[in-house]
Structures are given as C-alpha cells and as structure tokens.
Amino acid sequence: MTAAFVAGGVVASVSPVAAGLCLYDRAAVADGDGWRLLSAHLVHSSGRMAAWDLGAIALLGWKLEHGSRTLLVVLLGVSALGVGLTVHHLLPELARFHGASGVASALFAAVAVDMARADHPPRVRFVARLALLAFLGKTVWEVGSERAVFAGVEVVPVAHLAGAVIGLAVALLGRARVNRVS
Amino acid sequence: MNGPRTGGILAILVFATLCGCYGTSTSRRSTGVLDFLYPEGSAAAPAEDVALTLPVRVGMAFAPRGTMYNDYPEASKVELLERIGAAFEKKSFIESVEILPSHYLQETGGYDNLDQLRSAFGIDLVVLLSYDQTQLTKSNNWSITYLTVVGAYLVEGDENTTLTLLDAVVVDIPSRALLFRAAGTSKIEDQTTAAGAARSMQETSQRGFDDATEKLIEQLDLALAEFSGQALQGTVRGMGTPEITINSEDGVVIDGNYGGGGAFGLAEGGFVALLVALGVLGRRRDD
Numbered sequence: 001m002t003a004a005f006v007a008g009g010v011v012a013s014v015s016p017v018a019a020g021l022c023l024y025d026r027a028a029v030a031d032g033d034g035w036r037l038l039s040a041h042l043v044h045s046s047g048r049m050a051a052w053d054l055g056a057i058a059l060l061g062w063k064l065e066h067g068s069r070t071l072l073v074v075l076l077g078v079s080a081l082g083v084g085l086t087v088h089h090l091l092p093e094l095a096r097f098h099g100a101s102g103v104a105s106a107l108f109a110a111v112a113v114d115m116a117r118a119d120h121p122p123r124v125r126f127v128a129r130l131a132l133l134a135f136l137g138k139t140v141w142e143v144g145s146e147r148a149v150f151a152g153v154e155v156v157p158v159a160h161l162a163g164a165v166i167g168l169a170v171a172l173l174g175r176a177r178v179n180r181v182s
Numbered sequence: 183m184n185g186p187r188t189g190g191i192l193a194i195l196v197f198a199t200l201c202g203c204y205g206t207s208t209s210r211r212s213t214g215v216l217d218f219l220y221p222e223g224s225a226a227a228p229a230e231d232v233a234l235t236l237p238v239r240v241g242m243a244f245a246p247r248g249t250m251y252n253d254y255p256e257a258s259k260v261e262l263l264e265r266i267g268a269a270f271e272k273k274s275f276i277e278s279v280e281i282l283p284s285h286y287l288q289e290t291g292g293y294d295n296l297d298q299l300r301s302a303f304g305i306d307l308v309v310l311l312s313y314d315q316t317q318l319t320k321s322n323n324w325s326i327t328y329l330t331v332v333g334a335y336l337v338e339g340d341e342n343t344t345l346t347l348l349d350a351v352v353v354d355i356p357s358r359a360l361l362f363r364a365a366g367t368s369k370i371e372d373q374t375t376a377a378g379a380a381r382s383m384q385e386t387s388q389r390g391f392d393d394a395t396e397k398l399i400e401q402l403d404l405a406l407a408e409f410s411g412q413a414l415q416g417t418v419r420g421m422g423t424p425e426i427t428i429n430s431e432d433g434v435v436i437d438g439n440y441g442g443g444g445a446f447g448l449a450e451g452g453f454v455a456l457l458v459a460l461g462v463l464g465r466r467r468d469d
Contacts, residue, residue, distance in 0.1 A: 017404060019411030027236070027274035045414045052446040056454045063461055095236075095430060098414065101446040104454075111457050124460050131460075135453050155447070 001072055002061030005042075006054045009100060012042035013050045019043045024084065024097040037084030043098035053100040060107035067114060071174050072107075079106030079166045086162040094156065102159035106167030108135060113171035136164055206321075209383070211254055212314040215351055218245040219310075221290030229359035232418060232426040234306070237277035241305035242267055245312045246289045254313065254391070256284060262395055263311070266350070269399045280305055293358055300355045307361070308353050315346045315390055317383055325376070334376040342382060344370045346390035348398045359424045364405040366398025 012018045024040035025033070044050035064072045083102030087094060112135070115128035142157035220226055242263045247253055260281060267279035280303050288295050296308055319342050327333030351363040368390045374382035409418075418424045446454075 016411035016415075017408040019414055020407030020409065021411070023411065023414060025410065030274050031272065043411075043414070045416075052451060056446050056451065059454055059458050063458065096414075101450065104446055104450070108450075108454060108457065111461070115457065115460055127460055128457065131453055131456055135450075138449060160450070 001069060001076070002058060002065050005061065005076060005103075006058050009042045009044065009050065009054045009057070012039070013044040013047075019045075019098075022098075024087065026088070026095045029088065037088060038080045040084060040098050041080050041100040041103050044100070045098060049099060053104055056104040057100055057107060060104065060111050063111050064107060064114070068174070071110070071171070074174070075106055075110055075167060075170050076103060078170055079103045079163050082106075082166040083159050083162045087156065087159055090158060091156065097156065097159070099159070101155075102163035105135075105139070105160045105163030106170070108132075109164045109167030110171035113168060113175065117175070132168070136161075136168075139164055207319045209317045210315070213245045213247045213312045215245045215310045215312045215349070218287065218289065218295075219292055219353075221292050224292055227358065229418075229424050230357040231424045232354050232357045232359050232361070234354070234426065234428045236275045236428060236430055238275065238306045239278050239280065239304055240267075240270075240276055240307045240309060241280045241282050241299060241303055242309040242311070243282035243287055243299075244284050245310050246284050246287045246291070254315070258388070258391070259284060262391060265395055266309075266311075266399060266402070270402070282308075293355070296353070296355045306355065308355055310351050310353060312349050313347060313391070313394075315344065315387060317387060318343045318345075319379065319383070322373075328376050336375065338373040338375055340374050340376060340379050340382075342370075342372045342374060342379075342386060344368075344372075344383075344386040344390040346370075346387075346394040348391065348394040350398060350402060357424060359418055361418060362405045362409040364398060364401035366394040366396065366401055368393035368397065 012022045022036065022039035023043040024036045029036050044053060061072060061076075064075070080103055083106075084097075087097050087102075109132060112128045112132035116125045116132070120128075139157055139161040142155075143161055244254075244259050244263070260283060263281045267281060270276055271279040282299060282303070286299060291298075299305065299308065319340055321339055322341055323339075324333075324337050325339030327337040328339055333339070346368045347365060348367075349363065349365045352361045353359070354361055370386045370390050370393070372382055372386050412419060413426050413428060416425055416427075418426050
C-alpha cells in the first residue's frame, strides 16, 4: 500500500499531465473536479519536495504497514480527504495546493501513538510522546507565524496540523477498538 | 456502316467512358497559423516571461487563409468557434470568451494585429485555429453502371474519403509566448452515387469538421491539464522556455515557482528519523 502511494506520487510529480489533473485547484474543484481534494497529495513541484515528502511516507508507511495494513489504508484515505477539506474550507485565499506532507504528518502521529503503547520499553514510550508533542507544538507555532518557503514551495502549516490531528485521532480510535476487542 | 470500323469507334467510346468512370479527384482547403503569426520577412523574436492574471479573457479566431484554397464558410467557422468556446467559458479561471470573425485578422497581421485585437476587445489570450481538410473521391468497379443513366442515380459507384485536421494554439499576446496547443482529427469514408456526389461531399465535409471539433475539445482539456501541471514548476514548457507566474485578481501569486504546498522540511525530517530510529532500536532490544 505504501509502495503504491509512493509510486503514484512519483508518477504525478514527473508527468505534467498527471500533475495538472491531480493538483488541487480551487477553480477546478468549483467546476466539479472533487477528486482533486484527494489526489493533490500525490503532486510535487520539485524533486527535492518529492524526496522529502514521499521519503517520509515510505519510512512511516512501512512501519505502520508491518503492524496493521487496515490502519494504514484508513489513515491514508481519511487524512488525504481531511487535509484536502481543511485546506479547501479554512484557506479560501489558497487557489492551488499540492504535496503529501499533510498525509505524512498523519502517519507520523499514528507511528508516535503506536510507539507510545504499553508494550514498548519506557524510554521508547517517553521519547515517542515527546516527539509527538514537539511536532504538534511546532505546527501550532507555524500556523501562527510567517509563512515559510521550503524546496521552492510556500509551506502551508495548516496542512501539517490537520494531518497530525487526524492521524492522532485515527490511531487512538484504532487502539481503543483493539483494546475493546481484546 | 463498315462492321470493323463501327466496332473500332464503339471500342474507343467505351474506353473513353471507362477512363471517365475510373477516376480520382482531390479537393483541399486549409489555413495556417504560422503564416499569420510570422508573415514573410518578419523576424521571430524570442518570447518573454509570462504573467497571467486569473480569470483570463480569451479571444478565439480562425487564422486567415493564406492560399487560394476552397475556404470553409465564415458562418460555419463562427459556429465551430462558439462550440469550442462554450466548452471552456464555464471554467472558473476564464472570465469571458470573445469570438473574433476571420476578417478581424489580416492575412499578414502577425503579433501587431493581435495587439490591436487585445486593445479593442480587452483579451489576454488568443486561441488561433487552423484547419486542413482533404476530400478524395475515386470510382469503384460498380461505377461502370454509370454507362446506363439509371446506374448514376441508383448505384453507389463513388468512394469518398474526407480527412480533417483542426489545430488550436493558445498564445499569450503580451509575451508572444505559445502556451499550449492541441489538435483534433477525423477520417470519414463514404460511398455515394454519381448523382449524389456533390451533396455527399458537402455533408461529409461538415461531419468531418464536427468530429474533429469534438476531438479537439477533448485534446484541449488534456493540453490545459498538462499546461497547468507544467506551470507548477514555473515554466511554460520546461527548462529553457519562458517562466510563468499566475496571479489572482488581487495580485496574489497563485503559482509560478511556489504555490502553496504541503512540504516536509529539515525539522520534520528530523522528527521522522527520530521515530524510525526509535522503532529500530526498540526492535533490536526485543530481539
């Protein structure tokens, strides 16, 4: 599943036609191209941006897929849609959006929740919780501060925050469900 | 009358008739965009960087014909332009589509002519269409029945092939940059009687343009998507081509070299590396 997402990301980033058909364009979504809320996460405007985003997804997705493929599939779908809807509704001035870091943020939060489980050593649990808190704190701070540019792209911190919150929620709900069943 | 002499005359008549039956004819009509944009003697200056402000106002016109070919009727051209225009004017990034009749363009008008149209109609971009339609007619074996008068009305002894190409280029007038292009083609084969040949040619000509127009609209949509994806990287058609910036009405840069994205950076990469390292270390400890 992770490999499929990364492969899709490579194709959408390398092919201008695929990029044009996939990237989030507010005008196109208004014209009826709703799929762009999901597909925008596959598009990257530079090799550097693709390397960072898809590289993070490859590592985090691989980790999650070993534990539960179902959780990974749900995370990818819900976070892609959730981040897309968040950008669409909360940032009306944003005409175009692309990049997978919102989804990567969701996977990061889910991996951190997974590593904070009781069956991990105390030190691992502590560092995982700290890393998650630091990540959330950083994104909250970025939302409130000046926009940053990285890899030639004006970063949208709201996408990171939305992804992280969605990832946290899905991972905690998933864990609660597993605990109930067991 | 002398028997052999009569036979000889008859043979010549039959032979002449057969030659008339087994014939081919070709009719062609075309226009060209390059002849209009770069008339003879004009230097091709390199295009400048493109700055588009959305929504754009688009003009559409057929390139004026540069040769004495059989021309496509002006009313039909306008109808065709309106069909293509209707397919795109609903897009949110297009403010309006202006149909420009061919006589607004001078045969050797070039970019100066486009500047005049830009001032007169307030358009930002122009879509220039050109076409090439060839109609071939040849007789098949049944055409021998044309020797009988009735055969010419009842037997389909003529085979027609209509090949149509409709090409559209989208030009940014201020920068002289060709943004993208697309083409629609059509091939129609038909059989007809000798008596119905002229009407059949007319009908297949119109059908050829109609079919090519439908394909052109599909290809324009794809070309627009490709242009949109290419513009994400800040150039019109890749390295070495003019840079492009797309702005909103308020002057906010929508696209160009940046355009709003979810991008992980060094800090995020560090967080990911930390978790992955924790995972690896935790697994080693379990082992």
